[in-house]
Every structure is written in C-alpha cells, then in structure tokens.
Amino acid sequence: MKENPEARATAFHPASAPDYIPAPLLRGLQLKRLQAIVRRAYERVDLFRERLKERGLVPDDIQSLGDIARLPFTVKNDLRDTYPFGLFASPLEEIVRLHASSGTTGKPIVVAYTKEDVEVWTSVMVRTLASFGLGHGDVIQNSYGYGLFTGGLGAHYGAEDLGATVIPISGGNTDRQIMVMRDFRVTAICSTPSYFLHLTERAAELGIDMRELPVRVGVFGAEPWTDSMRRHLEACSGIKAYDLYGLSEIVGPGVACECYLQDGLHFFEDHFYPEIIDPQTGDTLPDGAEGELVLTTLSKQAMPMIRYRTRDITAFITAPCACGRTHRRMRRISRRSDDMFIIRGVNVFPSQVETALLQVEGTLPHYQIILTRQKGLDEMEVQVEVTPEIFSDKIGALEQFEARLMDSLECVLGIRVAVRLVEPHSIQRSEGKAKRIVDKRNS
Numbered sequence: 098m099k100e101n102p103e104a105r106a107t108a109f110h111p112a113s114a115p116d117y118i119p120a121p122l123l124r125g126l127q128l129k130r131l132q133a134i135v136r137r138a139y140e141r142v143d144l145f146r147e148r149l150k151e152r153g154l155v156p157d158d159i160q161s162l163g164d165i166a167r168l169p170f171t172v173k174n175d176l177r178d179t180y181p182f183g184l185f186a187s188p189l190e191e192i193v194r195l196h197a198s199s200g201t202t203g204k205p206i207v208v209a210y211t212k213e214d215v216e217v218w219t220s221v222m223v224r225t226l227a228s229f230g231l232g233h234g235d236v237i238q239n240s241y242g243y244g245l246f247t248g249g250l251g252a253h254y255g256a257e258d259l260g261a262t263v264i265p266i267s268g269g270n271t272d273r274q275i276m277v278m279r280d281f282r283v284t285a286i287c288s289t290p291s292y293f294l295h296l297t298e299r300a301a302e303l304g305i306d307m308r309e310l311p312v313r314v315g316v317f318g319a320e321p322w323t324d325s326m327r328r329h330l331e332a333c334s335g336i337k338a339y340d341l342y343g344l345s346e347i348v349g350p351g352v353a354c355e356c357y358l359q360d361g362l363h364f365f366e367d368h369f370y371p372e373i374i375d376p377q378t379g380d381t382l383p384d385g386a387e388g389e390l391v392l393t394t395l396s397k398q399a400m401p402m403i404r405y406r407t408r409d410i411t412a413f414i415t416a417p418c419a420c421g422r423t424h425r426r427m428r429r430i431s432r433r434s435d436d437m438f439i440i441r442g443v444n445v446f447p448s449q450v451e452t453a454l455l456q457v458e459g460t461l462p463h464y465q466i467i468l469t470r471q472k473g474l475d476e477m478e479v480q481v482e483v484t485p486e487i488f489s490d491k492i493g494a495l496e497q498f499e500a501r502l503m504d505s506l507e508c509v510l511g512i513r514v515a516v517r518l519v520e521p522h523s524i525q526r527s528e529g530k531a532k533r534i535v536d537k538r539n540s
C-alpha cells in the first residue's frame with residue numbers, strides 16, 4: 098500500500114515560507130526588484146538600453162508594477178540575434194553555468210547563471226518539490242536529461258538541497274530505470290509525462306506493477322500534457338502526478354508548479370513576474386482571459402529577461418487557492434501559439450487531439466499527427482496506438498473502433514480527420530519531450 102501523498106503534500110516545509118507572504122508585501126517586493134532589474138539591464142545590456150531609448154524611457158519611469166506594460170517585449174529571436182553572449186548582464190568571469198536550448202531551427206539559444214542565480218533556481222526547485230509533498234527521506238529518481246537541457250541539473254540541485262536522496266540517472270535506458278526504481282525504493286520520479294508513460298508500460302511488460310512500488314509522486318513537465326493523461330498516469334502507476342513548468346530563457350524548471358490541490362500552477366512570483374497578453378496586439382489582457390504568457394525575471398543577474406514572450410497559452414486563475422499560497426496561479430499550459438495548424442480553415446492544437454483520443458477506451462496515449470499538403474491545403478492524419486486486445490481483434494471491430502475515434506476527434510476539433518490505428522509500440526518513444534507532430538508539408 099502506498100502512503101497517503103496528500104497528508105505529506107499539505108505539511109508545511111520551511112523552505113516554502115515565501116509562498117505564503119501576504120499579497121501586499123509580495124507586490125512591494127516585486128516592484129523593488131523590478132526597478133532594480135530594469136536598471137541593471139539598462140546599464141549593462143545594449144539591446145535593452147537601445148529599445149528603451151527608442152521609446153524615450155529611462156529606468157526611473159518604472160514607478161508601479163503597472164508601468165511594466167510600457168517596457169518593450171523580448172522574443173526568442175533576440176536571443177538568436179545576439180548569440181551567444183549578447184544579452185549577458187554579467188561579465189563571463191561571474192558566470193558559473195551556461196545552458197542552451199536547441200529549438201527547432203538554427204542556432205541554439207544560450208542562457209547564463211551567476212552563483213546567485215543558481216541559488217535562486219535551486220530555491221524555487223526546493224519549493225516545487227516541497228509543494229509536491231517531498232522532503233528529507235525521499236528517494237528521487239531524476240530522469241530529466243542532464244546536459245545543456247535545464248531539466249536534469251535544475252531538478253538535481255533542488256532535490257539535493259531539499260535533503261532528499263537524488264539518483265542522477267538522466268533519460269534513457271528504460272529497463273535500468275525500472276530496476277533502479279524498484280531496487281532503490283524510489284519514492285518520486287522526475288521526467289516528462291510521455292517518458293513516464295513509457296516507463297509504466299515497460300514495467301508492466303517486465304511483470305512489475307508500479308502500483309505495488311513505493312513510488313508515490315511524479316514531477317512532470319517540459320511538454321504539454323492534459324488532465325486525461327494525468328488521470329491515465331495516476332491510474333496505471335498509483336502515484337500523484339504533478340505539473341511543473343519552466344523554460345530555459347527564464348531559469349529552467351521552477352517558474353511555476355502545482356500545489357497538492359492540482360488545480361493550476363502557482364508562479365514563484367517573488368522571482369518571476371507573469372503577464373497575459375493578446376498575442377496579436379500585445380495588449381495586456383484582463384485577469385482570467387486566455388492569452389500568451391509573458392514573463393519578467395525579477396532577480397536574475399547574469400541574464401535578466403524583461404517581458405519575455407513565451408508563446409505558451411494560458412490564463413490566470415483569479416480565485417485565491419485553498420492551499421493558502423498567495424502567489425498567482427495559471428491554468429496548465431495546454432498549447433503554444435506556434436503549435437497551431439489550420440486544417441480546412443479550423444485551428445487545431447495537438448492537445449485537443451490528445452483529449453479526444455483519451456476519451457475513447459482502448460487507445461493508448463501514444464499518438465502522432467502527420468501533416469501533409471495536398472493541392473496547397475493542409476491535411477492531417479492521426480496515427481494512434483491501440484491496446485493489443487483491440488489490435489488483434491477482427492478487421493470489422495478495428496474499423497468500428499477507428500470510426501469511434503474519428504467521431505471523438507470530430508466532436509472536439511469540429512472537423513472530420515483521418516485516423517490510422519497502429520500496432521502497440523510502433524510509434525517511436527522519446528526519452529525527453531515527445532514528438533507529436535510529423536510535418537511533411539514541405540517535403
């Protein structure tokens with residue numbers, strides 16, 4: 098029997114104290130930090146100073162948190178254009194760590210940390226793990242990739258500082274992961290949700306029922322996943338699956354995370370200031386409206402990011418959270434503005450496909466969306482794995498099943514799209530972020 102995770106998750110951890118500071122104090126702290134970081138960027142980063150000058154602004158113009166809306170945005174291309182070190186606000190000798198994110202095209206983006214920055218990052222990861230009920234005595238298997246990706250070292254430093262035992266196993270070598278999880282009596286695992294799904298399936302093949310193991314918490318993030326996927330993962334492993342959000346440009350993992358209520362992600366607002374904007378106009382949206390998340394680092398020394406456009410789509414949750422944390426929450430990131438494709442005039446996001454598939458019993462959450470272009474129009478086909486029982490069924494039953502999936506997709510997307518059932522294990526598994534879209538439109 099697993100121990101009750103809720104009892105642990107509601108227990109107060111001393112490192113979490115900043116999560117509960119009264120809102121007026123938090124706003125005061127944010128303003129002070131915002132003013133200091135704008136000044137730092139203005140004095141040390143050419144691109145930022147030039148952009149402020151173009152607008153006739155100086156750091157003293159920031160007199161309230163609302164004044165942030167007067168500042169220019171930073172976008173991913175700014176990091177590419179100034180590659181590798183152009184946005185650094187600290188000399189290289191003060192930088193203790195570099196990470197990089199490859200992205201889909203061209204040059205990677207490089208991000209930097211001073212010793213203080215690493216300490217802040219560690220502290221937000223400690224607060225993250227504590228909010229999932231983890232602490233001293235836990236054994237944490239860290240299956241995020243170590244290396245230039247921020248997932249591995251970010252979670253590692255947090256887990257160690259928390260006083261837990263960390264197993265720096267990184268991604269891959271699935272059978273060994275399962276052996277370690279069982280033999281080292283692992284109580285929590287950090288990985289992408291898609292990799293954990295792969296782990297549970299492989300464990301079942303090896304005759305190991307994860308529900309019988311001591312593992313009770315999943316620290317999942319780095320890719321979009323749905324509530325249906327959460328329910329699936331929790332049911333087949335007996336753990337509590339928590340959502341953790343972050344991005345390299347801001348710090349890595351540890352920008353926002355769920356609390357034990359699993360109802361939205363609290364930002365670590367003492368270090369990261371969130372806004373939601375209309376991605377078309379750039380205007381700040383009223384609380385509760387869905388739009389693009391924009392983040393400002395309030396304490397980052399090596400590479401301050403002012404109003405960074407994440408391309409991630411979400412909304413603030415306006416009601417206070419019953420957990421008592423005062424930091425604002427956002428809905429889970431269901432999609433990115435650049436993930437969208439248009440099929441017969443209808444906007445489609447991969448997460449909608451996942452939701453539709455998981456509504457039909459017998460599908461496994463392994464799917465890929467194949468995009469092609471025919472006579473100038475985009476077409477999509479959803480390839481989805483089904484359970485061995487269904488796959489080995491008679492042809493007629495398979496066709497019926499395919500039709501049910503098409504109906505479910507039509508219901509969610511509003512258009513009828515092609516579905517192809519594929520054998521279990523035929524879609525390639527990823528050790529990190531899952532590749533949901535195969536884009537053949539330009540080939």
Ligand code: DLL
Binds near residue numbers: 198247319345
């Ligand atoms: O993925 C950092 C991270 C590592 C977060 C481990 C959580 C856990 P990047 O590689 O720079 O950094 O990718 C950042 O991944 O803009 C989102 O689009 C997506 N993403 C990250 N976390 C989540 C999440 C890391 N919980 C990009 N839900 C972000 C949905 C997420 N999308």
